[in-house]
Amino acid sequence: MTDSRIAAESLETLRTRHSAKWRRYPEDVIPLHVAEMDYPVAEPIRQFLGNLVATSDMGYLGPLPELAPAFTAFAEKRWGWTPDTTAAKLAPDVGVATVEFLRAHNVSRVIVTSPVYVGFWHWLEELGIEIVDVPLTVDFRLDVAGIEREFARGVGHCLLCSPHNPLGRVFTREELTALAEAADRHGAVVISDEIHAPLTYPGTEFIPYLSVGEAAERTGVLVTSSSKSWNLAGLKAAFILGHGARGAELLKPLPEAMHWRSSLLGAFSMVVAFRDGAPWLDATMETLEVARDHLATELARLLPGARLEMVPEAGYLAWVDISGLNLGDRPWVKILDQGRVSVVPGTDLGPQYTQHIRINFATSPEILTEALTRIAALS
Ligand SMILES: Cc1ncc(COP(=O)(O)O)c(C=O)c1O
Structure with a gap:
């Protein structure tokens, strides 16, 4: 395999990218917002x-029998779990899959x-x-009793x-089993967005919701992608x-058009990601581990008033309490306008998080240090 060490591009190169991360704000802003x-x-x-480009092979998406074996082999190797792909449906993205699922079932209230x-x-x-928000507990676990109260209502x-997302917490088998059993007692459905699962760090075991037993199989649907x-x-x-039959019944009302609206590319x-992308992913996780450690060290050194809420067990997002920096009511505005760093405002992730920010650390140590230095200069 060709990928062995993965390193971030230079700022100069990154600024030529066409994606939202590099286009949303002016060039002098260091973007740590979007994932x-x-x-x-x-x-x-x-x-x-x-x-595909060289052979002008960019038409509509047709049948995709290659996906099921590629994802199944990945899930078996990575998580020791065999997904049932018989009723699986393609969608343009996780957002569309979720929205179409909720629309097809005429859902009026949802717990987050x-x-x-x-x-x-x-x-x-x-x-x-x-x-219906049932916040995580103070130690960032699922409040299953609180969720069950809402199911009962x-x-x-x-x-x-x-x-x-944003904590990077990987839920335990016990938490997921308790959630599945609570959902099962009330005939509720859990839509498990596992888009960040392949990014679980060594030392932590990711548990797919549908793998925790029959209650989960009766209550769960998985939405995911290789995109993250x-x-x-x-x-x-x-x-x-x-x-199984319950999964097929839950997915039946989804529009067939979701498949044809997805992109061939x-x-x-x-398919290529799940089939051939593990070496790159493993190398990237090593790079991310270094970035995660660097973030923790640099936060302590440069921003002692900020607190990393937890060391992520998966993903490259960090949830940081910055109340100790005294940056005012809307700290992310000051961080952007004066510090020239973009972060995700805490209030985007829940209205009560007025002194939290989400930082994307999937970049180089130099860029991270520069961004934190700019924020440090504000307080
Ligand atoms: C938990 C989660 N779900 C979904 C998405 C977006 O996925 P998609 O672009 O496939 O809709 C993100 C993006 O960051 C995410 O963090």
């Missing part, structure tokens, strides 16, 4: 895409567990769905972020699956 990585994409995927990925809030708002769906872990968000492909890149 994109600053590393080169895996060689097998670049080669595959290069061939804040602080949680801003997309969840937007998707539910787009559908006019009432958001008739809220029939829970949108789970597993691993958790292999940095392919612009390619637009994801999928949703459920297990994205769908086949997803």
